[in-house]
Amino acid sequence: MSFKVAIIGAGSVGFTKRLVMDLFKVPEFAGIEIALTDINAHNLDMIRQIIEKIVAVNNLPARVTATTDRRSALEGARYILSCVRVGGLEAFATDIDIPLKYGVDQCVGDTICAGGIMYGQRNIPVILDFCRDIREVAEEGALFLNYANPMAMNTWAALKYGGVETVGLCHGVQHGAEQIAKVLGVKDEELDYVCSGINHQTWYIDIRVNGRRVEREELIAAFERHPVYSRQEKLRIDVLKRFGVYSTESNGHLSEYLPWYRKRPEEIGKWIDLSDWIHGETGGYLRHCTEMRNWFETDFPKFLEDAGRPLSEHKRTSEHASWIIEARETGRVYRGHFNVRNGGVVTNLPDDAIVESPGFVDRFGINMVEGITLPLACAATCSASISVQRMAVEAAVSGDIELLKLAMLHDPLVGAVCTPEEVWSMVDEMVVAQARWLPQYADAVPAARQRLAGSKAATREWQGAARQKVRTVEELRQRTGA
Numbered sequence: 001m002s003f004k005v006a007i008i009g010a011g012s013v014g015f016t017k018r019l020v021m022d023l024f025k026v027p028e029f030a031g032i033e034i035a036l037t038d039i040n041a042h043n044l045d046m047i048r049q050i051i052e053k054i055v056a057v058n059n060l061p062a063r064v065t066a067t068t069d070r071r072s073a074l075e076g077a078r079y080i081l082s083c084v085r086v087g088g089l090e091a092f093a094t095d096i097d098i099p100l101k102y103g104v105d106q107c108v109g110d111t112i113c114a115g116g117i118m119y120g121q122r123n124i125p126v127i128l129d130f131c132r133d134i135r136e137v138a139e140e141g142a143l144f145l146n147y148a149n150p151m152a153m154n155t156w157a158a159l160k161y162g163g164v165e166t167v168g169l170c171h172g173v174q175h176g177a178e179q180i181a182k183v184l185g186v187k188d189e190e191l192d193y194v195c196s197g198i199n200h201q202t203w204y205i206d207i208r209v210n211g212r213r214v215e216r217e218e219l220i221a222a223f224e225r226h227p228v229y230s231r232q233e234k235l236r237i238d239v240l241k242r243f244g245v246y247s248t249e250s251n252g253h254l255s256e257y258l259p260w261y262r263k264r265p266e267e268i269g270k271w272i273d274l275s276d277w278i279h280g281e282t283g284g285y286l287r288h289c290t291e292m293r294n295w296f297e298t299d300f301p302k303f304l305e306d307a308g309r310p311l312s313e314h315k316r317t318s319e320h321a322s323w324i325i326e327a328r329e330t331g332r333v334y335r336g337h338f339n340v341r342n343g344g345v346v347t348n349l350p351d352d353a354i355v356e357s358p359g360f361v362d363r364f365g366i367n368m369v370e371g372i373t374l375p376l377a378c379a380a381t382c383s384a385s386i387s388v389q390r391m392a393v394e395a396a397v398s399g400d401i402e403l404l405k406l407a408m409l410h411d412p413l414v415g416a417v418c419t420p421e422e423v424w425s426m427v428d429e430m431v432v433a434q435a436r437w438l439p440q441y442a443d444a445v446p447a448a449r450q451r452l453a454g455s456k457a458a459t460r461e462w463q464g465a466a467r468q469k470v471r472t473v474e475e476l477r478q479r480t481g482a
Helices: 013-024 041-057 070-074 088-101 113-137 151-162 172-184 216-225 234-243 251-255 265-271 284-298 300-306 320-330 376-398 401-410 412-417 420-433 439-453 473-480
Strands: 004-008 033-037 063-067 079-082 143-146 166-168 191-198 201-209 334-341 354-362 365-368
Touching (some): 013 041, 033 070, 088 284, 113 376, 113 401, 143 320, 151 166, 151 354, 151 376, 234 251, 234 265, 234 376, 251 265, 334 365, 376 401, 376 439, 401 412
Parallel strands (some): 033 063, 079 143
Antiparallel strands (some): 166 334, 354 365
16 A cells, blocks of 8 residues: 555654554555654754664565655545644643642643643644645545543544544543553453543443353452552542542542642642652653653664664554554454544533544444443533633633633632632743744733732642652663663
8 A cells, every 4th residue: 555644743752663663553554655844953863764674674675755844744645643732841840830839739730620720722733734735635535533631632633624624633542541451350352342532531430251241249359458559559449439430540640630639739639649750740751752852862873783684573552553553454343542622522511522432443434432421520520621621722822811721710620729819829920931832922021020029829839749860861861771
């Protein structure tokens, strides 16, 4: 087969490598074109070298191109994947550090909460630029596969305002299912499940092992006796006990989407685990991303050498992209969990929301299972976030700073921690700090800066309840034995 796959934000080197190797594991895709594009020419050159080496070592007839000219990369593409982080780690640091001044302690800050809302303000205008280019130069009927966070907001904007067929893709459902299989002591292929909700707040509402339904009490007992997860997933287990269903997201992710576990600094330590960033550490994902960037920059020759291994040694991952493309191109049916506009997929969530729910893919495209009803507590939690997402999307498109403040005010964790005056001041400070990535707010920045000068909102210099220092490359090597 011969078609073009474009990857925007291909400078996310490790993730891009994984996606491309998955595509090359499909025998029919040996001769496709991979078009890599990124605004960072340095990172783009690194991933180009890696992908070209994979192609050469495996004697593939595939074509690889790399360019900072996005429209050139998108020209004639049938599939477009986005892995972008607008503002990079510099903007990400302000997503974490400024809210901390106002008492908002986040682990990740890329979905909702203060950081996720601002991340969406930076990403959405760029996502709509991508959609314009796709409409104008990509192959007719091209599919836009969005991997970038905040997943729901980006996908919502692309579908409502971008005019392009879009699906949002995440791996949280797969990873949570792997945990469930481990605690139950079964193989992955013996486990089946229905998982539904919104991205990063998706719920395993039906779990079966070889056709036998797994009940709540059995799952709780399995997690509580597990020697690792009983310690690392304390918050998720508590939610499981209270809601009756397990959530897809990690301990750290879930903790910042809810108003109950991170609102009091002295309580945070009870619910998190510091064995790895993902279990709740303050600014954990920012630290992890910083360490990985530094390590990759230092050890790039080793990563390039690793790319010389034959594809036969690569186990195809559970990332949805290659499976969706394979199903659409070959007709081999694939079942997964996808982010799409609701429209009746989940009966007790708003129709305009972006839901993550089961679907099947074949030559006719992505076909969602309709009529799923969430448990009431799950629907209530999702609905609170959906309201925030809806306001945040409209604010990002219109540049309405007052609507942005209202979105922030209604965020579950921000609202549990901050007064309205503090929210207004925090948003002003974040908009001023991130002004170079927020063109839609250009007219609002001078007034925001002026308000900040006279703000009486209380702030503090604080590193959060559980912050850890960025490790050196040498420390990372010692820890992993690499």
